[in-house]
Amino acid sequence: MNEDNARFCLLAGLILLYLLCGAAIFSALEHPFELRARLLWKQQLDNFTRRYRVNLGALHTLLRQYEEANGAGIRVDTLRPRWDFSGAFYFVGTVVSTIGFGMTTPATIAGKIFLIFYGLIGCAATILFFNLFLERIITMLAYIMRWCHERRLRCGAVRVMSSREESSGEEDSLEGWKPSVYYVMLILGVASVVIACSASTLYSSMENWSYVDSLYFCFVAFSTIGFGDLVSSQREQYESQGAYRFGNCLFILMGVCCIYSLFNVISIIIKQTLNWILSKLVCSGRHKHLPAQWRSKCMKRNAVQPMPSQYPAERHHYTDGSIETVYDSETDAGTVAEVYVGRRLSGEMISVKEFMVSNKLSLALLQKQLSETAHQGPRQSYSHQNGFSGGVGALGIMNNRLQETSVDR
Amino acid sequence: MNEDNARFCLLAGLILLYLLCGAAIFSALEHPFELRARLLWKQQLDNFTRRYRVNLGALHTLLRQYEEANGAGIRVDTLRPRWDFSGAFYFVGTVVSTIGFGMTTPATIAGKIFLIFYGLIGCAATILFFNLFLERIITMLAYIMRWCHERRLRCGAVRVMSSREESSGEEDSLEGWKPSVYYVMLILGVASVVIACSASTLYSSMENWSYVDSLYFCFVAFSTIGFGDLVSSQREQYESQGAYRFGNCLFILMGVCCIYSLFNVISIIIKQTLNWILSKLVCSGRHKHLPAQWRSKCMKRNAVQPMPSQYPAERHHYTDGSIETVYDSETDAGTVAEVYVGRRLSGEMISVKEFMVSNKLSLALLQKQLSETAHQGPRQSYSHQNGFSGGVGALGIMNNRLQETSVDR
Numbered sequence: 001m002n003e004d005n006a007r008f009c010l011l012a013g014l015i016l017l018y019l020l021c022g023a024a025i026f027s028a029l030e031h032p033f034e035l036r037a038r039l040l041w042k043q044q045l046d047n048f049t050r051r052y053r054v055n056l057g058a059l060h061t062l063l064r065q066y067e068e069a070n071g072a073g074i075r076v077d078t079l080r081p082r083w084d085f086s087g088a089f090y091f092v093g094t095v096v097s098t099i100g101f102g103m104t105t106p107a108t109i110a111g112k113i114f115l116i117f118y119g120l121i122g123c124a125a126t127i128l129f130f131n132l133f134l135e136r137i138i139t140m141l142a143y144i145m146r147w148c149h150e151r152r153l154r155c156g157a158v159r160v161m162s163s164r165e166e167s168s169g170e171e172d173s174l175e176g177w178k179p180s181v182y183y184v185m186l187i188l189g190v191a192s193v194v195i196a197c198s199a200s201t202l203y204s205s206m207e208n209w210s211y212v213d214s215l216y217f218c219f220v221a222f223s224t225i226g227f228g229d230l231v232s233s234q235r236e237q238y239e240s241q242g243a244y245r246f247g248n249c250l251f252i253l254m255g256v257c258c259i260y261s262l263f264n265v266i267s268i269i270i271k272q273t274l275n276w277i278l279s280k281l282v283c284s285g286r287h288k289h290l291p292a293q294w295r296s297k298c299m300k301r302n303a304v305q306p307m308p309s310q311y312p313a314e315r316h317h318y319t320d321g322s323i324e325t326v327y328d329s330e331t332d333a334g335t336v337a338e339v340y341v342g343r344r345l346s347g348e349m350i351s352v353k354e355f356m357v358s359n360k361l362s363l364a365l366l367q368k369q370l371s372e373t374a375h376q377g378p379r380q381s382y383s384h385q386n387g388f389s390g391g392v393g394a395l396g397i398m399n400n401r402l403q404e405t406s407v408d409r
Numbered sequence: 410m411n412e413d414n415a416r417f418c419l420l421a422g423l424i425l426l427y428l429l430c431g432a433a434i435f436s437a438l439e440h441p442f443e444l445r446a447r448l449l450w451k452q453q454l455d456n457f458t459r460r461y462r463v464n465l466g467a468l469h470t471l472l473r474q475y476e477e478a479n480g481a482g483i484r485v486d487t488l489r490p491r492w493d494f495s496g497a498f499y500f501v502g503t504v505v506s507t508i509g510f511g512m513t514t515p516a517t518i519a520g521k522i523f524l525i526f527y528g529l530i531g532c533a534a535t536i537l538f539f540n541l542f543l544e545r546i547i548t549m550l551a552y553i554m555r556w557c558h559e560r561r562l563r564c565g566a567v568r569v570m571s572s573r574e575e576s577s578g579e580e581d582s583l584e585g586w587k588p589s590v591y592y593v594m595l596i597l598g599v600a601s602v603v604i605a606c607s608a609s610t611l612y613s614s615m616e617n618w619s620y621v622d623s624l625y626f627c628f629v630a631f632s633t634i635g636f637g638d639l640v641s642s643q644r645e646q647y648e649s650q651g652a653y654r655f656g657n658c659l660f661i662l663m664g665v666c667c668i669y670s671l672f673n674v675i676s677i678i679i680k681q682t683l684n685w686i687l688s689k690l691v692c693s694g695r696h697k698h699l700p701a702q703w704r705s706k707c708m709k710r711n712a713v714q715p716m717p718s719q720y721p722a723e724r725h726h727y728t729d730g731s732i733e734t735v736y737d738s739e740t741d742a743g744t745v746a747e748v749y750v751g752r753r754l755s756g757e758m759i760s761v762k763e764f765m766v767s768n769k770l771s772l773a774l775l776q777k778q779l780s781e782t783a784h785q786g787p788r789q790s791y792s793h794q795n796g797f798s799g800g801v802g803a804l805g806i807m808n809n810r811l812q813e814t815s816v817d818r
């Protein structure tokens with residue numbers, strides 16, 4: 001079993017464990033309430049039948065009819081029409097975003113069949129939209145954080161060591177600098193909380209929900225779970241209805257984008273945790289018969305100096321450093337290959353690759369060199385090796401694996 | 410406005426248009442049914458009040474109470490308990506997968522607050538799970554398709570041109586070969602249809618739904634929309650209940666994974682379509698004041714010979730070809746840079762980079778070369794340039810942009 005499969009299985013196991021724990025906790029929290037609600041409803045039904053001398057069977061028939069009417073969006077207190085244009089727009093919005101509150105559902109066969117094809121394209125387009133949004137927001141955050149980092153660095157340089165070092169060193173230390181995933185998570189988390197709190201203030205005043213209910217609704221809607229027990233903008237009339245409907249859509253759109261980004265950032269951290277657990281499991285020495293790749297990772301992990309790119313204030317020449325680490329061991333072709341495999345995870349080679357790409361002008365020279373050495377080394381299957389350089393998520397996974405994504409038309 | 414932003418805005422506009430069209434169609438399909446259902450319910454209510462001489466107000470109170478009881482999962486025909494362990498497990502499953510049928514929802518404040526934190530971690534973990542699944546399935550499909558392609562190639566070589574070319578040419582043409590995204594979409598689509606049809610057969614026999622209803626349920630569940638108008642495994646008793654519940658979970662898990670992968674593959678195709686539309690818009694010459702990058706793309710598009718990697722039977726030496734295209738134009742540093750920018754989209758450079766990475770042993774030499782030329786060329790900001798090599802989706806977007814994802818711990 002290779003590392004990718006091991007991580008996948010570990011994650012599946014942990015999720016199963018998480019589900020079992022969650023089921024136990026929710027069961028403990030909610031079961032008493034369910035029993036009470038059941039008892040209450042029985043009493044209410046008894047009272048009604050006794051008072052009005054209604055046949056219980058007839059009442060049950062009525063209630064079944066009411067359930068069916070419920071499915072068509074009918075309630076005792078009149079709601080907004082389900083299938084006028086604005087209602088249908090709200091509905092398709094919940095479809096393509098996969099929120100699916102279920103306050104409105106197609107009842108005709110034609111509607112159901114159309115939904116399947118409509119949703120197929122719509123959901124795919126929305127996934128792309130969320131991914132492009134994620135790309136935009138990460139680019140923006142990286143830009144802002146880089147700018148802040150640059151300013152802090154420059155201020156520090158002016159104050160403390162204005163005479164000791166040249167300014168060129170400063171530029172170099174920025175070259176490899178990237179924002180930490182934890183900061184990005186923090187920023188997205190704060191943004192999500194701000195959006196959810198603002199939205200909750202709006203909802204609790206417009207819908208007469210408690211603030212906790214509003215927050216709960218916000219989470220359920222923004223995470224695209226969409227239970228449908230609470231749905232905003234369903235009554236027939238609101239004050240300043242147009243503005244509220246627009247604000248509702250805007251909040252849901254912003255919230256969904258933000259929480260989607262947050263989920264993806266958290267999932268990176270979870271992936272790191274999985275990798276850490278796996279490396280602990282492997283390095284604890286319990287497994288004697290490991291693939292060479294893993295063993296070398298354990299052995300090399302301490303030998304390889306991790307790049308201090310997190311501490312750019314040290315003015316370490318990022319690119320030079322990473323090149324030299326590999327360059328030093330370039331005594332034997334076999335050694336190089338092993339070191340390369342061993343360091344696949346530690347990222348030095350990836351950073352070298354990045355640097356090569358970033359240095360456009362030297363590429364032409366490199367290609368010349370490359371075309372000379374192209375047929376000398378043994379060729380390796382590309383698919384396995386590409387596991388990390390291709391990205392860790394959704395479409396990035398498919399990057400460089402499919403014709404069209406590597407050409408990226 | 411750069412290309413990434415233009416694509417994002419174009420997509421947002423197209424989705425809005427798609428929503429408007431969808432709203433119009435659904436409104437036309439479903440509105441008549443809504444009116445009929447409303448009329449029917451009014452008649453049923455009238456009949457009941459007239460026959461049993463029940464005060465309409467009292468009946469409305471009862472129906473409101475019934476709505477509340479509905480929220481706690483109570484129906485006339487007894488359903489399975491909501492919050493016993495198995496019910497709670499089903500519930501948390503719909504939470505972390507973001508299906509959110511809403512057949513069970515937390516009613517207590519503690520449950521609602523716990524849900525927010527539980528869902529935050531759970532949904533992120535599940536997104537990671539789906540992404541890792543996507544990675545596994547794409548790797549597997551690429552492996553299988555490569556194997557088929559290899560066999561076909563070998564058979565063809567033996568039959569037709571056994572004497573004309575050396576077998577080394579065959580290996581080379583495989584080097585750059587990757588499965589087409591359309592084939593992958595086809596395979597995933599067929600797999601989804603097979604899973605949905607098998608599941609529908611099960612559901613229509615166990616739940617007494619019509620086959621179309623079952624298919625509709627499958628799509629709604631697998632795409633994680635989860636309206637909740639139809640929910641499987643809700644009755645109190647089934648024949649062979651344990652097996653059915655397990656099968657239900659398994660079908661939903663497989664379906665969700667499959668449709669998630671399908672959505673992501675479709676979203677790649679949508680992205681290509683967007684790029685195509687953008688290039689058409691740009692190249693039609695309507696915009697005179699373009700960024701140099703776009704203009705060069707238009708001009709170069711016809712000049713650059715697209716790589717025939719889609720037709721590997723032609724035995725084109727993929728890697729050599731792409732190297733030489735760039736190598737020929739290596740007369741001037743400025744020209745090389747411009748060509749590089751111009752071809753960013755057409756993928757030649759990306760394939761060169763891939764090839765460089767795939768050739769482990771020549772890397773050491775390249776790095777030596779690189780360290781010599783490292784400080785000669787002007788440094789470019791990395792973030793912009795990385796738009797394509799970093800991947801086109803979810804976490805892949807963040808790849809190489811954050812500290813932790815580029816080191817990929």
